[in-house]
Amino acid sequence: MKKVLVRKNAYYDSVFLMLAAKAVKRLPGIQEAAVVMGTDVNLELLKGIGFFSGETALPKPNDLVIAIEGDPPEAVEEACRIAEETLKKKRERAGEDQEYQPVSLDGALKILPEANLVVISVPGPYAAREARRALKKGLHVMLFSDHVSVEDEVDLKERASEKGLLMMGPDCGTAIINGKPICFANVVRRGGIGLVAASGSGLQEVTCCIDRMEGGISQALGTGGRDLQDPRVRGRMMLLGIEALKHDPETRVIVVLSKPPAEESAAAVLSRLEETGKPCVVQFLGRKPLERRGAVWFSGNLEETAAMAVALSRGETPSPPFRSLSEEELSRTAETEAANMSRSQRYVRGLFAGGTLALETMFLFEQEGFKIRSNMAKGPGQALQSPHRSEGHTLLDLGDDVFTLGRPHPMIDPSLREERIAQEAADSETALLILDVVLGYGAHEDPCGSLAESIGKAKALVAARGGYLSVVASITGTEKDFQNRTEQKKKLESAGCLVMPSNTQAALLAVHIMKKAAQRWM
Amino acid sequence: MVSAHSSAVNVLHSRGLLVSFVQETRAMTTLSVCVPALFRKPPGKLSPGEWVLFDGHRMVAKDVAVVLLGRPTWQGKLLRAHVKGLSAWKLSLLKRALLIKARDGGLLGLLRTDQRGNPFVEKARQGLRHTTLSSLVGLGPGSTPSGDDFITGVLLGEEALKQGPAAGAKAVAENQKTVIPWPLEKEALGAALNRTNDAGKTLLWQALQGNFPGYLIEMLRSLSAAEGPEDVARVVERSVSCGETSGADALTGFLLFLQGRL
Amino acid sequence: MDVKKIHELFGKELKVINLGLASFAENLRKEKVHVLHMDWRPPAGGNKRLISLLDKLDQR
Numbered sequence: 001m002k003k004v005l006v007r008k009n010a011y012y013d014s015v016f017l018m019l020a021a022k023a024v025k026r027l028p029g030i031q032e033a034a035v036v037m038g039t040d041v042n043l044e045l046l047k048g049i050g051f052f053s054g055e056t057a058l059p060k061p062n063d064l065v066i067a068i069e070g071d072p073p074e075a076v077e078e079a080c081r082i083a084e085e086t087l088k089k090k091r092e093r094a095g096e097d098q099e100y101q102p103v104s105l106d107g108a109l110k111i112l113p114e115a116n117l118v119v120i121s122v123p124g125p126y127a128a129r130e131a132r133r134a135l136k137k138g139l140h141v142m143l144f145s146d147h148v149s150v151e152d153e154v155d156l157k158e159r160a161s162e163k164g165l166l167m168m169g170p171d172c173g174t175a176i177i178n179g180k181p182i183c184f185a186n187v188v189r190r191g192g193i194g195l196v197a198a199s200g201s202g203l204q205e206v207t208c209c210i211d212r213m214e215g216g217i218s219q220a221l222g223t224g225g226r227d228l229q230d231p232r233v234r235g236r237m238m239l240l241g242i243e244a245l246k247h248d249p250e251t252r253v254i255v256v257l258s259k260p261p262a263e264e265s266a267a268a269v270l271s272r273l274e275e276t277g278k279p280c281v282v283q284f285l286g287r288k289p290l291e292r293r294g295a296v297w298f299s300g301n302l303e304e305t306a307a308m309a310v311a312l313s314r315g316e317t318p319s320p321p322f323r324s325l326s327e328e329e330l331s332r333t334a335e336t337e338a339a340n341m342s343r344s345q346r347y348v349r350g351l352f353a354g355g356t357l358a359l360e361t362m363f364l365f366e367q368e369g370f371k372i373r374s375n376m377a378k379g380p381g382q383a384l385q386s387p388h389r390s391e392g393h394t395l396l397d398l399g400d401d402v403f404t405l406g407r408p409h410p411m412i413d414p415s416l417r418e419e420r421i422a423q424e425a426a427d428s429e430t431a432l433l434i435l436d437v438v439l440g441y442g443a444h445e446d447p448c449g450s451l452a453e454s455i456g457k458a459k460a461l462v463a464a465r466g467g468y469l470s471v472v473a474s475i476t477g478t479e480k481d482f483q484n485r486t487e488q489k490k491k492l493e494s495a496g497c498l499v500m501p502s503n504t505q506a507a508l509l510a511v512h513i514m515k516k517a518a519q520r521w522m
Numbered sequence: 523m524v525s526a527h528s529s530a531v532n533v534l535h536s537r538g539l540l541v542s543f544v545q546e547t548r549a550m551t552t553l554s555v556c557v558p559a560l561f562r563k564p565p566g567k568l569s570p571g572e573w574v575l576f577d578g579h580r581m582v583a584k585d586v587a588v589v590l591l592g593r594p595t596w597q598g599k600l601l602r603a604h605v606k607g608l609s610a611w612k613l614s615l616l617k618r619a620l621l622i623k624a625r626d627g628g629l630l631g632l633l634r635t636d637q638r639g640n641p642f643v644e645k646a647r648q649g650l651r652h653t654t655l656s657s658l659v660g661l662g663p664g665s666t667p668s669g670d671d672f673i674t675g676v677l678l679g680e681e682a683l684k685q686g687p688a689a690g691a692k693a694v695a696e697n698q699k700t701v702i703p704w705p706l707e708k709e710a711l712g713a714a715l716n717r718t719n720d721a722g723k724t725l726l727w728q729a730l731q732g733n734f735p736g737y738l739i740e741m742l743r744s745l746s747a748a749e750g751p752e753d754v755a756r757v758v759e760r761s762v763s764c765g766e767t768s769g770a771d772a773l774t775g776f777l778l779f780l781q782g783r784l
Numbered sequence: 785m786d787v788k789k790i791h792e793l794f795g796k797e798l799k800v801i802n803l804g805l806a807s808f809a810e811n812l813r814k815e816k817v818h819v820l821h822m823d824w825r826p827p828a829g830g831n832k833r834l835i836s837l838l839d840k841l842d843q844r
Contacts, residue, residue, distance in 0.1 A: 104822075111820060112801060115799045116798065117801070121803070121804030144804070161785065163789070164788060166793070181815060239785070243787050244790040247787055248794060441811040441814075482814075
């Protein structure tokens with residue numbers, strides 16, 4: 001029996017082809033085997049000896065032809081099978097003498113075909129492209145990179161929505177999926193509260209507070225900072241996330257968190273939440289909380305968001321916010337702190353690594369009538385002449401581009417903040433420093449170590465001038481985070497820092513202290 | 523991209539010609555570039571079937587970018603210096619060594635008048651008998667068909683004669699009975715190029731322009747410089763190590779062309 | 785909005801491909817997540833024009 005195999009556009013080196021031909025010829029029952037290119041004259045020859053009889057579709061010169069003749073037919077089939085195998089193996093092994101390191105998504109998928117999530121933190125100009133390819137392959141995406149254009153973001157989220165895939169980002173730093181922290185995230189208890197957030201540090205803070213209050217997280221999805229803020233993005237990822245949590249049996253309460261949203265996006269989100277049929281908590285930072293609408297509750301600060309969610313997850317009605325210090329205790333502490341300040345010390349200086357935490361503090365101060373200047377400021381009266389020089393009450397997001405160009409983010413490297421602490425301590429008008437410390441994956445392994453030292457030095461400097469520097473901090477983290485929250489807290493406290501259980505409470509204490517300080521000189 | 527081997531990567535140019543990126547200058551053919559860096563620790567993996575872009579001085583694939591600027595390429599022109607020491611005696615030594623050292627399988631059988639049974643050799647003999655060299659285009663086994671290597675050897679022989687000291691040899695040859703027909707009908711060869719695959723096409727097209735693969739130029743140069751049977755044997759060994767039968771086929775063509783002419 | 789694929793993700797073990805910062809992959813491993821870290825390089829040596837050409841070819 002004669003049989004012919006054709007491999008289109010195949011190119012193997014001659015040595016291999018010869019060996020393959022020899023190997024096939026040696027097989028039992030095989031009389032003749034030729035491995036040749038499908039050139040005109042070769043085909044002529046093969047036809048002349050009985051191959052390709054009656055075939056209409058003939059191979060081309062660049063096709064590889066394996067012509068096998070033998071008896072019985074089974075032997076020929078077997079020989080064909082072996083020939084195919086040999087060629088396939090050779091193709092796969094091409095270039096394998098070096099260790100294979102995937103440098104492209106396709107290569108990676110060959111090694112890990114069951115991949116379901118791609119985490120992208122490559123430089124901005126390339127990030128969108130990689131995200132697009134991942135979506136094309138049907139993979140969910142976490143896009144940590146920023147400096148991705150709005151147009152790209154809209155395109156990516158459209159594609160993701162169409163395919164029902166997660167497109168978390170760009171500029172998404174935090175997510176917790178199936179209990180696993182992704183990028184900058186904390187180890188928290190598993191439970192029934194699902195979150196969708198357009199803010200990384202906000203999501204970290206809320207999930208840690210939930211954990212502290214003995215609640216648990218089902219899923220925490222990030223959307224990237226612009227999702228609700230930019231009207232062009234229209235909250236696409238937020239809406240998809242809410243829909244996913246609506247149908248997730250593990251999720252009993254849905255929490256939505258975002259920096260000040262664009263009007264239509266906010267409206268779309270609220271109506272989608274109402275349709276879920278589950279109790280929801282919404283916090284639009286910087287907006288006064290609205291009245292409750294059916295099962296949708298509105299929160300005024302991060303701690304309250306957590307407290308409401310935990311209560312709802314227990315089937316309880318949210319009650320007044322959780323405080324570790326009563327009004328009285330707050331007052332007393334504030335008195336003590338302000339007591340030894342000198343007359344010149346009039347201003348608060350906030351140095352934050354978490355953008356949302358800085359924002360929350362700013363809004364809380366403003367609600368109490370303070371005029372705050374900041375690098376986050378929108379209004380002209382609030383901007384600083386230079387972000388590197390504080391004026392009056394100043395709250396800074398040190399993670400902002402203007403500070404991090406060429407330097408690591410303050411969550412990763414404390415030196416940027418420590419330099420600024422020294423600078424503020426040297427300023428005789430500084431009364432109070434507010435700091436946030438974020439633990440968990442992605443953060444520094446011992447943020448409070450050197451921070452405590454800087455705080456100690458700063459306090460000593462002011463004391464030597466006859467004044468008193470008050471320092472208030474919060475630690476975003478859980479006991480399960482690898483930095484050991486208890487140890488971190490001790491380090492700060494031993495330097496004279498007041499450590500509050502949440503950013504919200506730190507801000508409230510700071511407000512009290514500043515009021516007391518102002519009152520002293522009236 | 524057509525194929526990736528441990529020391530060569532072959533890319534099909536949009537014009538239908540095959541460009542080889544090789545690790546060492548020794549392995550260069552016409553239309554090849556020596557880029558050792560590509561083989562040291564490849565920055566990525568090249569997969570057969572992948573598209574490759576040529577941008578001015580750069581070759582770019584999905585995972586790999588290779589700078590070609592300044593990298594050695596190969597012209598492959600035959601120079602007088604390469605053929606200075608050629609003589610009929612050396613050619614007979616060459617033939618003897620070739621028959622001993624070369625593997626069977628290609629068109630080497632053409633040198634053995636007693637060989638029967640190899641359909642490719644038979645077909646080639648027919649072609650030569652009827653004085654159509656172009657009927658050998660695309661003939662035989664190998665990723666570059668044996669016939670193409672053979673014809674390249676013939677063209678090399680012609681070029682060697684042109685450059686050779688024995689200017690009078692041409693006159694002599696015209697009066698002798700030779701194995702390879704004269705003239706070589708270059709036009710017919712050019713027209714037959716589409717009857718073979720890209721590798722063969724590239725090889726023949728370049729040979730028609732007088733550009734030959736590195737190993738063949740090297741073969742002639744060292745044959746010229748050879749002083750005795752041992753030297754010649756070494757020349758043959760090195761040449762037949764190229765490809766499976768490519769070297770042997772080319773040498774067969776070379777010898778058959780010059781037989782009776784030198 | 786079809787959220788079937790997201791639910792598939794919720795119900796399964798995470799299998800992650802990481803492009804970019806190696807520390808993200810290391811951290812996932814500490815949490816016992818199966819992650820493959822890629823040695824990502826800018827494609828086409830970073831040349832934008834070439835990248836867009838490669839993309840067009842991809843779509844063939």
